[in-house]
Amino acid sequence: MTQRYRIPCLVLALALQGAAALADVTTQVVAKGLEHPWALAFLPDGSFLVTERPGRMRIVQRDGRIGVPLQGVPEVASAGQGGLLDLALDARFAENRRLYFCYAQAGSDGNTNSTALATATLSQDANRLVDVKTIFVQQPKVKSTLHFGCRIALASPPPPAQKPLLYLTLGERFHHRDNAQKLDNHHGKVIRIATDGSVPPDNPFVSTPGALPEIWSFGHRNPQGAAMAPDGTLWIHEHGPMGGDEINLPQPGSNFGWPLVSFGRNYNFTSVGDGKPQREGTEQPLHQWTPSIAPSGMAFVTSKRYGEDWVGNLLVGSLKFTHLARLHLAAPFQGAVVKESRLLNDLGERVRDVRQGPDGYIYLLTDHPQGRLLRLVPSP
Ligand SMILES: [Ca+2]
Secondary structure: OOHHHHHHHHHHHHHHHHHHHHHHEEEEEEEEEEOOEEEEEEOOOOOEEEEEOOOEEEEEOOOOOEOOOOEOOOOOOOOOOOOEEEEEEOOOHHHHOEEEEEEEEEOOOOOOEEEEEEEEEEOOOOOEEEEEEEEEEOOOOEOOOOOOOOOEEEOOOOOOOOOOEEEEEEOOOOOOHHHHHOOOOOOOEEEEEEOOOOOOOOOOOOOOOOOOOOEEEEOOOEEEEEEEOOOOOEEEEEEOOEOOEEEEOOOOOOEOOOOOOOOOEOOOOOEOOOOOOOOOOOOOOOEEEOOOOOEEEEEEOOOOOOOHHHOOOEEEEEOOOOOEEEEEEEEOOEEEEEEEEEEOOOOOOEEEEEEEOOOOOEEEEEEOOOEEEEEEEEOO
């Protein structure tokens, strides 16, 4: 086949793939009227715990009723991309009612801020957070309302004698991109800490002079998606500049290259680094999107609600194109992305969070002044 015919065939194949995907799934509205919801967790009674970026946490009942804001949420720096962001329940939440959340925290001067991570207990009457404790604060605080990162992933349960661990993604705050390559700060990093805030002794830089011991991997730009594969591997994605959004698998001590190398370009159309997409000593992404889809939220499908061929797929929300990306991997839960379908192309709202519930359904949050909680269901 000559080049002349290849492109129309590819376009046709992609169009057919899109059409087939559209018929596969649709959404049901669980709740609407949430203000810029950012993160979602599933409570044991079947209700939902949701964060709203301006600084509220609410419970949404199964029938869609939205509760009043929980008391006890700390003050957050709500401006630009900052505010109350991600949320995760402890693996033993049913017994201890502990949860983790991250947010933009103002500095004492009122001008600067950074991402912080707190733990809290949800009161028995589920009206308030108690025993709230900030266990990590990104250093340094800077003047910026951009690139907080802020996705939490709980590590697989450790042996009983060890402390449970979690990962937190941290953006480079946009104006401080060069910090992503330096280990003396938390900009553009993934960190790994115990759920009490202590540093695990086997973190990669605990013995490196001048390095902050929480750092797990570096050279990240603005990661707003994290999910733990069933085999215990951490997957994240991050926003590129103009193009070059990436999926990465952060291994201990790995350098993911920002801002030395990218598949994207700077917003003023200049090259990132020397303009090459690869560089010695930095990790290549598992997958990249050019043009950018602006990814947020990520979940592996483990349930069979959508058919056997969905099991082991990765779902990623798109803020920019307001769709849900379905990524088919070389093998379930692992390997390269071998095919990508765009679902919910007519959604028209930015997809901020993507989670699989204990009922096996996928749930989405749309980031909108009147944001919605949606359930993904097979098309009738
Ligand atoms: Ca990279």
